[in-house]
Amino acid sequence: MNTRLASVARCTIWLASLGALCAFAWLRLDVQQPINTDILAALPAQQESGALRVANERSRDAFINELLILVSGTDAPVTREAALAAYTALLNSGLHAENSGRTLQQLLAVYQAHHFALLDAKQTARLNRGGAQALATDVAVSLASPAGLTSSFDADPGGYLTGFLSRLPRPYPAFLPDGPLLTALRAGRRNYLLRVQVGASGFSQAGAALAVRAVHAARDAVRQTCRTCEFQATGAPLFAEAARREAQRESLWLSVSSTVLIMLLIAWVFRSLAPHLLAALQLAASVLAASAAVIVWFGSIQILTLVFGTTLLGIAIDYAFLYFAEYWFGEGAPAAVWRRVRPGLLMGLLTGVVAFAFLLLAGFPALTQIAVFSVTGLLEAGLVVALIFPLTLTRAPRVAAHATVRWPQQFIQAGCRPSRWRYALPALVLLLCIPGWLRLQTSDDVRELQHLPAGLLHTDAEIRNTLGELPPPGFFLSAGSDLEQALAREQALFATLGARAPSATPLGLSRFLPSDAQQQASLAAWSRVFGAPLALQTAFRNLGLPVALAARLEAQWQRAARRPLAAAQLFTAAPDLQRLVIPTSSGVALLATVTSHGQLNPATLEQAAASTPGIEFVQPLARVTETFHRIRVRATWLVVIGYLVIFALLLWRYGRREALRMLFPPLLALGITLGALGWLREPLNIFVVVALILILGLGRDYSVFLREGGTRQRSPALAVTLSAITMLFSFGLLAVSRIPALHAFGLATLIGILASYLSAPLSLPPARRESA
Template structure:
């Protein structure tokens, strides 16, 4: 779109040249210039009303870092499996209370557990194993003792003379040091099969053991007591994080003050989420405040007026109002990542105001506010279109948060653009009150003269082309890092504490586990048993290998039936011999008769998963049964941190519906795929923008316009290659911003070549505010934002230096 001459665009609405301001009569009250301010005012009122309604509903703020991760549309079952598992694991908090004196550690842990329970922030908290826990287990499983057989008993019953082997084992148990314990079970379980089953039940992971009713760890002369808690509310609920943190800090402080030399460690998703939220809130304030102060300083120094300061605040405020309102309509929650990035949007949305104010500041003679707008309108419009195209690149990523940023930024820019176009001519009717040119204009003129001199040389195009080729030559040595962990925002203190807890407890992994799927509950249980047997084989060869499976707790109906058949075939084939053997050991005749009768009459059915989940015994293991997902039944097998992924994958080969899942590798692989795809898309986007520019400006001028952002992008990534800066998906995505913002500068120079000084001043101010915003973003503690900030700051810096390429000779 070329700059429309007054004769064609405004011939019907432009009054005589002597009139300083267009004079619209009643007949033209519905003209464009009369309508625009009113329409925009009505839209702003609608936005304010919508925001007020949304505020009543509550505008949610998301702090869950996992929501930044891509969704796996091609694997919805795995995606939902991961999500459901995360829902169960995320609210958990683990505490270790340690002291050199075991009794003091125990007393402090009990007191701390009471304080945590009374805080009201925990849905459940477990420090002591209740005395009736064993009784509960016995009540649930004991009726099924002849169907739930341990591997030891199954092996025993498969021997040629199973009766003799069984009686020999019983004789050994009755003469062992634990005979007093076993004697209580003998009347109802003469062969002590149930005690063997109890020994196969899952034990605490790693180095944790049960002592005096509490889970205990010992390390270097210290005794640590374990407290497991589940938070009452979502750990990512930003409205409750501060209260929970304060309560935890107070409880821990009281515990350490009450008991000298007491060590309290605690970790969980909540701590990392709260830290990330706190950091993000700080960054929103820092980046937003820094950008605003920088903009205010530039306005005051350049335009020397408080009025200009107030005018510039309008597009910023309405841009953010538009962005927050529209995003809240399309998204249930706004991510803090979006708000931090939105703070950097301030430096971009002010560009349109700067171009208008620069035109106003440097106007000579009579000033016409609407003519001032129309003279830059084509460039403003093309600029906002290309900027939105730049942000649209974020929408093409698999990251929900980046897609939200794309909408937030695009809508925010439209809000700022609409404010400048519709209201600035009314707000800036008066001519500039300062006659002297701004100081920055001296630097702008010198810079433009330098580029005039550079473009005089015939070698300039060749040098620039060779520079671009040289940059491309460095791309072979770019180091790519697609590891998702590189984008984690982790506090060294929290990481150290979490590592210490894992070191002490040998906890199970939550990012690497085995998924078991099946069409029915029975199919899942059978596949789970197959996988467990293979893992048990690995565990026998590697004492450090640890895992947690539901197979011992939830046997399949097939296994229960096989166990009962095996038991009957092995022992009741010679019932008299079995009875005689028991009688010889001193069992009363009625006990022997009852035992044989129960073997004969017991029904071959067990209990359902529903029964098990309803029982309190399932509480420590419920997170392993995910139930129905996408018409499939799903369960998990958790693994210890010390395991060989390749070995496990080989061991599980051939079992349908069973897969080893490494979330880190899975997401990192997706990162790599999207990075490679988006790299091609960046190149395609530049070609599409070039096509748009050719349609508007013809080939020669279009190449000049796009040459600056292209070379800026090449220089940025060449610098990454030379300095060894690892490049990931977000660096590639940021290339869209270099294109979208960088091409603005060259478009403004092309459209405003007849007023290069005013254009140069506006471009300089715009670039400074953008560099300030993204430079502050580079200081973010969130690696994802840091990557975007670094790439855009470098790219826009180069784009600014190269922007006069688009100028024709003056």
């Protein structure tokens, strides 16, 4: 009866604790964004202003949703027809294109109505200096210039509006509009550029798949219209889809292979289904509890936490194997299993929790989350072993200790035989590692973690080459107490850029909307000119122009609004421009960028921003890289500190000599892994650091389990061996991945776990001393 009550109590405690945690998490869950995929959110919150976050989102959205499609051929009319067919196919597939025609009409009307306010500083100075004479000359030039063949003199007598419009930025200067297309002649081939957007996020599965389908449809449309035309497409959604497919292909065969291998191993060793079910229960419960704890703390969970945290929880399988090995092949009765494994398991759990708890001090949301995730997950895994395993594994197993079960113990015992090789071999290996350490390089560039298909990269380079414009390396944020100040600062920035980076083409709101001060100056210049009608008539007459034309211009001035163009009017005409304006708590910030024919030096742009008050130059990619760098460095130091504390714990329980001995194998494995990575020219990145934490954790568990169980017991050696083999199957297989991030992680894990396992006997004293 007491046993049954105890069983109910154990189940109740476990379910109640897990249920309460999940319920609390459900209440705290940010339903809008349960999983946060923004890596920049991993930055400390105080460094990410609201404006910067919005700017990052807008800049990213514009980039990841756009597709660029180039249709080219030698026969211009046929190529144009093919491009139009592709355009129709893209729209029919659900992609969007800008309605540039309507925007054009609206903008033209707004600029036409305010053209007296749109003189630039140079033109204003010219009118101020030359007065009526300058105007008469400009009108004469406008009449005389062949430019008059392409514009309406009556709508723009002095050519000032045409000048203003001509100075406006263009995304691809070499390409000019042709209906819904942009077109240019390159190397004897007529190129038509189509720019379309994916409605959903280009990185989402739906968005990327839609983009791929649309591109296929467009390619088919081109082939049907023009067999000799070339079709090329690029854009983030296409890369995202290709990367996703490759990742799915790889993860499918890798996970199937590792799962089958692990299941075969467990089945072969234990000859029972129970270990499968219990290990799965432990893993599911620990991931669930870990995720719930993170959500309770933060409201949502970072994608980095989910990936790295779940990986680190792989350590928890050690506890299950320790229990299984003792239950199936230990010397004690089933009821005594928990008592026998408890010291090793609790010590392993304690040191694991301490190692991860130090990451709580990181100050980075990403590391704090990983710490919360890992600590909770380990505790839950321990709880499952302590509360649930003894309830289910009650009857004595009937599996005899077979050869596979015996050799791990034999290996450990062999490794503990007194021999000078116990010291010489590790020393020799460490010596060999020294050149590797010296060759070791770090990398935090997120681009090096991805595997991008060569074909897509080649097409992308070709299209960019044809367009003649490279994507900007970042964007500017111009902050001001109001729009006027922000515009003025942006104008000052663009002037600085003109001097320091002449090849850069600035794109920003101030190029569409002159500052109020400039517009007022423009109006004042006109006012002075028309304030002296006699002088104006004389100037016209002197140039042989009809005096009536002067009167006509003056009448236009009198009829005009003579007010600056307001931002609201511009945004009514072109609503999309409003996305360049980001309201802030202290005023407003303007989003701007630059394009160029060649690569722009980010340092030059940064210097230009630094020399202008209120301007910030932001490089999203560099910020991600910096985030990874800081996480990597800080995690490394915190793990070092954590291991000093673990050393203190081992010191307390086992004494100085044994504590040093127990830490030696994991540290040796760490050294060997780093040396091997150096020899193989594999860079040290954040994925490798996570692998190193995993290696240290496993190595530490191996030391504790063996030390607590000794060489005379079969179960610790078996648990350590099974753990090492399953880890190699789970993570070591990733070394064959074509995705650099996974490859780096898998390679480090493969080397590290092998080294941890092979050096595990070193955590025990030589057999002679143990028996003594």
